Amino acid sequence: MVQQLCLWKWFTVGMALAAVLAQALAQNDEDCKLARTGPPATIVPIDEESRNGTILVDNMLIKGTAGGPDPTIELSLKDNVDYWVILDPIKQTLYLNSTGRVLDRDPPMSIQSIVVQVQCVNKKVGTIINHEVRIVVRDRNDNSPQFQQQHYHVAVNELTPVGTTIFTGFSGNNGAIDIDDGPNGQIEYVIQYNPNDKTSNRTFDIPLTLSGAVVLRERLNYEEKTRYFVIVQANDRAQNLNERRTSTTTLTVDVLDGDDLGPMFLPCVLVNNTRDCRPLTYQASLPELTDPQEETKVKCRSSITTVYIEVLPPNNQSPPRFPQLMYSLEVSEAMRIGAVLLNLQAFDREGDPIQYLIQNGDPQQVFNLSQSSGLLALGKPLDRESTDRYILIVTASDGRPDGLFWMCSLMFERLLLEEGQDPPKDPGWDYAKPF
Numbered sequence: 336m337v338q339q340l341c342l343w344k345w346f347t348v349g350m351a352l353a354a355v356l357a358q359a360l361a362q363n364d365e366d367c368k369l370a371r372t373g374p375p376a377t378i379v380p381i382d383e384e385s386r387n388g389t390i391l392v393d394n395m396l397i398k399g400t401a402g403g404p405d406p407t408i409e410l411s412l413k414d415n416v417d418y419w420v421i422l423d424p425i426k427q428t429l430y431l432n433s434t435g436r437v438l439d440r441d442p443p444m445s446i447q448s449i450v451v452q453v454q455c456v457n458k459k460v461g462t463i464i465n466h467e468v469r470i471v472v473r474d475r476n477d478n479s480p481q482f483q484q485q486h487y488h489v490a491v492n493e494l495t496p497v498g499t500t501i502f503t504g505f506s507g508n509n510g511a512i513d514i515d516d517g518p519n520g521q522i523e524y525v526i527q528y529n530p531n532d533k534t535s536n537r538t539f540d541i542p543l544t545l546s547g548a549v550v551l552r553e554r555l556n557y558e559e560k561t562r563y564f565v566i567v568q569a570n571d572r573a574q575n576l577n578e579r580r581t582s583t584t585t586l587t588v589d590v591l592d593g594d595d596l597g598p599m600f601l602p603c604v605l606v607n608n609t610r611d612c613r614p615l616t617y618q619a620s621l622p623e624l625t626d627p628q629e630e631t632k633v634k635c636r637s638s639i640t641t642v643y644i645e646v647l648p649p650n651n652q653s654p655p656r657f658p659q660l661m662y663s664l665e666v667s668e669a670m671r672i673g674a675v676l677l678n679l680q681a682f683d684r685e686g687d688p689i690q691y692l693i694q695n696g697d698p699q700q701v702f703n704l705s706q707s708s709g710l711l712a713l714g715k716p717l718d719r720e721s722t723d724r725y726i727l728i729v730t731a732s733d734g735r736p737d738g739l740f741w742m743c744s745l746m747f748e749r750l751l752l753e754e755g756q757d758p759p760k761d762p763g764w765d766y767a768k769p770f
């Protein structure tokens with residue numbers, strides 16, 4: 336009985352010992368594994384330019400003990416390119432090592448991520464597990480836009496119509512560049528008020544801020560102003576408006592004298608940056624005769640009046656000039672009295688005020704030419720029955736004693752169109768003669 340008891344005692348002791356041993360072995364087997372669920376790699380973000388010593392990973396959560404009198408695991412860093420990461424193996428903490436340098440996400444360094452392995456050696460079993468740590472470097476808006484040139488320059492003819500794009504020199508990589516990423520690196524262009532050139536911000540505009548194309552917003556006049564200093568600001572598009580960074584440049588716009596151009600139509604749409612204008616057709620409407628009899632006669636028909644202007648060569652060296660060669664305009668019955676038919680804009684090299692006059696061809700004063708502005712308006716309804724063509728001689732004079740002027744012959748040809756009939760394409764020019 337005593338023997339039996341003794342045997343039983345030894346058996347239980349043995350069982351307990353075996354259990355403890357098994358447990359210890361099992362624990363050793365677990366060492367170096369992650370004490371967390373989720374993906375095997377540890378992924379953490381960090382802002383670029385973070386200070387040295389910034390904690391990257393607070394605790395790797397690797398099973399086992401690396402320090403103390405009886406360590407079960409041994410931790411070290413592998414693939415630690417350029418030593419960006421420091422490991423405290425006891426605390427299982429990773430720090431940023433930016434001693435003497437800056438972690439820069441932007442060119443030329445362009446460090447967008449750091450990948451290291453935390454190697455764990457199981458001291459009891461001898462196995463090795465590598466734990467990957469991915470450090471994602473986040474962009475900060477730490478760079479301002481930089482203009483590629485200190486100054487920009489463009490020359491613009493004074494006759495350039497309002498609305499024309501006069502400068503595209505910020506396109507491509509020729510404008511401002513911001514090496515930050517995403518919106519922090521996207522550029523917008525805005526014209527700023529220039530206290531030393533107060534009209535520059537209203538004369539020019541950048542309607543499409545991302546393209547930076549500069550558009551003419553007000554007419555230029557070489558005689559009044561020959562140069563503009565346009566301050567252009569580039570800003571990035573950081574989400575937080577307060578964090579946006581800017582820089583400015585000066586766009587110098589030189590106004591060229593329109594006199595060195597040949598005759599042209601207004602508005603002049605330049606052909607591919609040449610000095611030639613695209614052919615233009617002017618269109619306007621003229622009312623039909625007010626005579627009630629006439630009105631009934633012409634009803635559901637339409638009346639077409641064609642206007643031609645020919646500009647004659649100068650009779651002297653420096654007269655005012657009409658830029659146009661000729662006009663053609665078709666009119667219908669809808670036009671009101673007082674409506675403007677043409678803008679007979681002449682240019683004077685000396686900047687003298689110009690006087691416009693209908694010299695000949697309109698004895699009934701059907702047309703009303705503004706002496707100072709050159710606007711030709713309808714003064715009376717047209718009477719198709721009495722006159723179906725007008726040849727007006729218009730002069731632009733600079734009012735000097737020597738009486739320099741350009742002459743302009745202008746012809747109105749009125750045609751009654753039947754339904755579906757097209758106006759003539761080529762009226763011929765043999766009637767446009769100098770006087």
Ligand SMILES: *[C@@H]1O[C@H](CO)[C@@H](O)[C@H](O)[C@H]1NC(C)=O
Pocket residue numbers: 387388389421430431432433434435
């Ligand atoms: C950088 O940070 C590490 C980790 O905290 C630290 O050991 C080291 O002394 C720091 N270097 C400097 C120059 O402060």
Ligand SMILES: *[C@@H]1O[C@H](CO)[C@@H](O)[C@H](O)[C@H]1NC(C)=O
Pocket residue numbers: 417418419420421432433434435
């Ligand atoms: C920290 O980085 C510097 C510069 O690369 C390097 O010289 C130094 O050895 C690194 N320090 C540690 C603790 O890795």
Ligand SMILES: *[C@@H]1O[C@H](CO)[C@@H](O)[C@H](O)[C@H]1NC(C)=O
Pocket residue numbers: 527528536537
């Ligand atoms: C030009 O700048 C002035 C001063 O900031 C401002 O008052 C004015 O509205 C600006 N003009 C245009 C057209 O933006």
Ligand SMILES: *[C@@H]1O[C@H](CO)[C@@H](O)[C@H](O)[C@H]1NC(C)=O
Pocket residue numbers: 606607
């Ligand atoms: C203008 O440029 C366009 C596109 O570059 C071209 O197709 C066209 O022939 C050019 N016109 C003239 C008159 O040079």
Ligand SMILES: *[C@@H]1O[C@H](CO)[C@@H](O)[C@H](O)[C@H]1NC(C)=O
Pocket residue numbers: 673703704705712713714715
């Ligand atoms: C001609 O135009 C001017 C300015 O628009 C106007 O004051 C005048 O009344 C017009 N004359 C006639 C006859 O229509």
